[in-house]
Amino acid sequence: MEVAPGIHSIPVDTWTFMGLYAPNVYLVLGEKAALIDSGYDDIETVGKRLEYIKEFAPQKLEYILVTHPHPDHIGGCRSIRKSTGAKIVLHSSAVARARNKYRVVPDILAEDGDILDIGGLSLEIIHTPGHSPASVCVYIRESKTLFSGDHILGIGTTVVDAPEGDMTQYIDSLKKLLSYDIRLICPGHGPPIKEAKRKIQELIAHRQERELQVLACLRQGRKNLARLVAEIYPELDYRLLELAQRQVLAHLRKLVREKKVIASGGEYALK
Numbered sequence: 001m002e003v004a005p006g007i008h009s010i011p012v013d014t015w016t017f018m019g020l021y022a023p024n025v026y027l028v029l030g031e032k033a034a035l036i037d038s039g040y041d042d043i044e045t046v047g048k049r050l051e052y053i054k055e056f057a058p059q060k061l062e063y064i065l066v067t068h069p070h071p072d073h074i075g076g077c078r079s080i081r082k083s084t085g086a087k088i089v090l091h092s093s094a095v096a097r098a099r100n101k102y103r104v105v106p107d108i109l110a111e112d113g114d115i116l117d118i119g120g121l122s123l124e125i126i127h128t129p130g131h132s133p134a135s136v137c138v139y140i141r142e143s144k145t146l147f148s149g150d151h152i153l154g155i156g157t158t159v160v161d162a163p164e165g166d167m168t169q170y171i172d173s174l175k176k177l178l179s180y181d182i183r184l185i186c187p188g189h190g191p192p193i194k195e196a197k198r199k200i201q202e203l204i205a206h207r208q209e210r211e212l213q214v215l216a217c218l219r220q221g222r223k224n225l226a227r228l229v230a231e232i233y234p235e236l237d238y239r240l241l242e243l244a245q246r247q248v249l250a251h252l253r254k255l256v257r258e259k260k261v262i263a264s265g266g267e268y269a270l271k
Ligand SMILES: [Zn+2]
Pocket: 023, 070, 072, 073, 150, 188, 189
C-alpha cells in the first residue's frame, strides 16, 4: 500500500501477531530501493514481504535499515538479506544486542548524521535513544519524511521502560526531532502522522505531565515504586502492572539524575 509517493507500507494480515499493533515495514523507492525495518522473523510474513518487494520494487533492494534491535523490527532482516542481497544497516550502538540476541551481523555500521543514497533520495540516520538505547529514525531529505520506528507511534504511546528505556534520552531525542522540517511521520506501528510538529510537542508535554504527577505524589511523602504506580494508575489492569512499574521507574531515574528526587532503601522522596 503506497502511503506517500514512492513509499510503501507492506501490509501484514491483521490476524497476525497483535493485529493493529503489527509492525510496519516500509519499502522506499529511489533509483534503488531500501527497506525500513524487517518485521518479525517468521516464514509466512517474511515470505509475503519478499513477494511484495518483488512486485513493487523492480530496482535492486540495496539496504535494510533497522530502527532498533527489537524482534518486531530486526527479526526478518537475515532472511530478507539472504533472498535479496540487500545490506543490513545498523546504528553502531545496536550491534552487540543484534548479534547476541538475534544473530544479526550488519553489513554497514551507521552513526548519527550518516546519509545513505539510494539514487535521488538521501536517507539520513538520526540517533534517537529513549525507547531503546540504539533507536534511530530515518529522514528522507527530499520528501521531508521521517521513519520513526518505535520512537513515535501512530497508535498508543511509546514504551519507555527502565532499565532499557531512558526517559531523559527519550525527551531529548524528541526535542532533537523538532529541529527537522518533517511533513510526514511513518511510524513503526499504526498509521502515518501528518502534523508532525504538533505530535512531537504533544508527546513531550505528555511525559512532562506524567513527571509532574510523580512529583505531586512524592510531595505527600516518601513512597516506594509500587505505591507510586498504584496512585498514578489507579485502575490499572494487573497484566500491565510490570510495564507501568518500569515506565514510572524511567521517570524516577530521570528525576534522580536531575537531583529533584532522592532514592534510598527502595523509597523515593523529593529532594
Ligand atoms: Zn515495535
